[in-house]
Amino acid sequence: MNTFGRKFKLSIFGESHGEGIGIVIDGCPVGIPLKEEDFKADFDRRRSGARGTTPRQEPDLPKILSGVYKGKTSGAPIAIVFENTNIQSRDYDEIQSIPRPGHADLTAHNKYKGFNDPRGGGHFSGRITLGLVAAGYLAKQVLKEVNFDAKVIEVGGSKDIEKTIDKALKEGDSVGGLIECRISGLPTGLGEPFFDSAESLISHLVFAVPATKGIEFGSGFEAAKMKGSEHNDEILDADGKTASNHAGGINGGITNGNDLVFRVAVKPTSSISKTQHSYNQSKNKTEDFNIVGRHDACIALRIPVIIEAVAAIALADLMLIKE
Amino acid sequence: MNTFGRKFKLSIFGESHGEGIGIVIDGCPVGIPLKEEDFKADFDRRRSGARGTTPRQEPDLPKILSGVYKGKTSGAPIAIVFENTNIQSRDYDEIQSIPRPGHADLTAHNKYKGFNDPRGGGHFSGRITLGLVAAGYLAKQVLKEVNFDAKVIEVGGSKDIEKTIDKALKEGDSVGGLIECRISGLPTGLGEPFFDSAESLISHLVFAVPATKGIEFGSGFEAAKMKGSEHNDEILDADGKTASNHAGGINGGITNGNDLVFRVAVKPTSSISKTQHSYNQSKNKTEDFNIVGRHDACIALRIPVIIEAVAAIALADLMLIKE
Amino acid sequence: MNTFGRKFKLSIFGESHGEGIGIVIDGCPVGIPLKEEDFKADFDRRRSGARGTTPRQEPDLPKILSGVYKGKTSGAPIAIVFENTNIQSRDYDEIQSIPRPGHADLTAHNKYKGFNDPRGGGHFSGRITLGLVAAGYLAKQVLKEVNFDAKVIEVGGSKDIEKTIDKALKEGDSVGGLIECRISGLPTGLGEPFFDSAESLISHLVFAVPATKGIEFGSGFEAAKMKGSEHNDEILDADGKTASNHAGGINGGITNGNDLVFRVAVKPTSSISKTQHSYNQSKNKTEDFNIVGRHDACIALRIPVIIEAVAAIALADLMLIKE
């Protein structure tokens, strides 16, 4: 459903081309300074601007409706709303009869019996993640001493990121990317048995972010190739500091005080300018077609701040549960 | 916490060397035939026997305490309990002052202020997954027409599985493995926005299984290297059948009717016979030590049936939510 | 917390004198016609107008931000927001140092360490129930064939309602009331063991409504005085129709197809014009004081539609769980 969390609880809503989108955050501790401008740095990272990101320039102005009094969180739920502006639904209308490959167009249509809003992906649009970034900003304030750092480390299998994107743009194509997130300064003891391991909550939220295809913690998929004698991290002291960090900062689902490290695979943007071939619902046959409109050549570029946000949300929840 | 699910709800309990372990399954539909012997085939797959699995031979006899009447599920919660037998706590006592690298010994000790049961990993033992396999059996009955098939496809980076394990055994070492799970015959429409995508629920549960380090759906990490024109799956008909399956059977978090495919990386068993070097709490210094006792040389061999179980649990929950 | 429900899920937010209030409703079935004017009849019942209700005349204009497409519910979360207007915070500022007897002023202040918004009761204001009434309207559409009828049946212990209120108004005092809610046309089988009996969910929500002091189902408190031979409802047919209805339409927590009947006791409005004596925080002593501002002489008059709403919400949730 559209809610998540046990103590730091989120309810998310909105469609890409509807009246607005937003989030309600319940269970945030009192006394955290918060004003609408505070979100700006994180929103800017998500937004775009770099080559390879969409030219849709939403102002992304958050309006805090509740939960803040005299500039500080009050203990009541914090509702944050974003009006939708700069909408060009025309872009999507033309191709409505062809569900876009790689998108939720067809699965959503079938699941909701045609009642869902298809414009711009509707409720399945990446735009909805704006609320996540806002919640992530707050979660980071809950984890005041913790440092979150996610970045794109590879695009299209290459570390030469700009060049790869330029090539994709030229071809009217898109390209996937790899994101690494490193979290340092985390307290030990975050994570709950049996089902709510730190990895469980983080991966749960990461796969709520559109376009993610995989996640690995610490040694990750490399671990499948390793021996125990190589993989085991030698413990150095009573706090749990280790010589290596194949565990990625987590043992038995519980943070061990070392850096929490994970990587996320992001698929290439599904909307491309190149001609594609797929199923036309009104004609009941496959055919060539083109997607007109604004696309990111590499959606992975906009996702690191969202990955930080969801990690912060999961860890803030675990922190408040632990307390 | 130790509960999971919205309609098909689990509560899991127990410690490796305590009185017993078990699970309570709430929300199971009525009328499903169930007797204690039905679990046997799945338990046998989990148990061991193959080279490279532990010689601890638990009888694994489930006792159904409630929720079944005249051989069929009654709509009341189904409690299944397993007595612990064949316990050799001595194996672990000797090394209690050295938290085992790769295990939850130290994180659990610190989190629970020393009140946790450390014997055999306590509540963090892989033995607790027996309840998951039982719940998975039931979940598969809820999804009667669906076929689940998980298997080890690589060990230690090699497809020559037996040879690799023999070598590890000889060295007193252990080795990681890669599991692929393929689910066919799934209905479309399973998965809920925004937070409860099919991938979110499956990965949440997969990371509750001890020793898992990564998960990828469909093209997975390969997607990060691909172009959109390669990755997009051409849609062939109104049901959503696609020519390729990079999506791994899921679009926008919702099953699309194609095979749901994911892979899970499993680390090498942390307990090895080889001498290791780590921190001794009573001496407050690092030192050489050896773990005595029974270990799996490749825990990945026992995990496929658990992976099937958690996938079935997640999908049964989504199926019952959808209905 | 500020969320409720398993399938028909609510998140509520807002403060009396903040930017706005609202609700997010998740899990509503698709295809229900909904426009902003649809709420009007229920809002009018909640609002006031009758003698004995507050002269604060909010326009109560709902804005649907999401979840409705082409005039019908789309399956995405429905966010409904109400701007706060006509705010006279001055009324409350004068007495801020004296926590009002019968209100949450002091408990909220202490719980939230002074960070909560105290204006007009903040998040504890009855105004927040506007969102409940909106959700209740939708819940009634989910239960299309069901009839909800709640009304005030006594005020100040008397059935002569207008007279009693006139007297209270003249004295600058307020008066409590008794509400009866009768729900007919309900399907059988709503209610879940063990914890989610129909009574459990309804009473849970009723006590979320400010000013409620008691609830009784069917025979209620009278049952404590009765004999089994009097109280048992003779069953008349296989559907569960009964000759009498002491059960109030529920057996074992499950609706039995007879009218669901319950009564709710509402305390007299805590804010009165009469001089009161209580604790002054800045002077650290008790003293006489007067509350200036707009008050309901009998808040019970505005509550029947809220009682219908919460009953509908609980029953719609149980209906969707059952399906």
Place this chain on the structure above:
Amino acid sequence: MNTFGRKFKLSIFGESHGEGIGIVIDGCPVGIPLKEEDFKADFDRRRSGARGTTPRQEPDLPKILSGVYKGKTSGAPIAIVFENTNIQSRDYDEIQSIPRPGHADLTAHNKYKGFNDPRGGGHFSGRITLGLVAAGYLAKQVLKEVNFDAKVIEVGGSKDIEKTIDKALKEGDSVGGLIECRISGLPTGLGEPFFDSAESLISHLVFAVPATKGIEFGSGFEAAKMKGSEHNDEILDADGKTASNHAGGINGGITNGNDLVFRVAVKPTSSISKTQHSYNQSKNKTEDFNIVGRHDACIALRIPVIIEAVAAIALADLMLIKE
């Protein structure tokens, strides 16, 4: 469903005449001393013995399967199981075709399509509350300084309890009762807006207890007859101590430090020896019939310790949420 709580979480299971019943308690703080005999005093209060209670003498021996290590709670889920013994299913078989008035026989049969276990009420039996009492004992340990005192204050409308019961016994009838619960020494600040008021959680659990018909807090139904000037509790100091206690220890859903007081109406036992008239399913007509077997003449006598238990469970959950 059969789960309750956010931090102090319960899962309950079992049927009256099945293999056993039990409860799993998750989220209990570590370090609380617990052994099986500790429950005895509370179990004895629930059991019976007094005139007017059933002669079914279950040994009620709890077996702690998990979550306790070296005599103290370990942080892992605590599973407590009770074997069913002394079962006389014959008593119930004879009347199986006549759903007993006042019981869940017919509603459960219809809801579960006949798959439910009907023997002794199955999962709807009062026997299941044994697990609640066990959880209540633990909850009281979490609230170490708090005193819970529930007792029957009226039976059949009379304070002459023994006499009233003797008369009912002689007539082969049963009689209802009124229970008052007084909780002193509670910290302030327990209770969460909007939906999780202290009253909401307590009433939710009280209506999970079979035979309850009503609940009122503080002034309760009397409040509906009062004026604001009478009802408002004068506040005496900054901690919230009040001169009167019409609020019953709760303002705005949050405990205010005064005694938390509520009353619960319990209906007369539905199973009586007297001849009744009701519907016979196999004959499809109503007829005279008699219930053979063991009954309580006044079930209210056994319920005070259950009421204490559910109040303690709700308040322990709120306490752990607050921390």
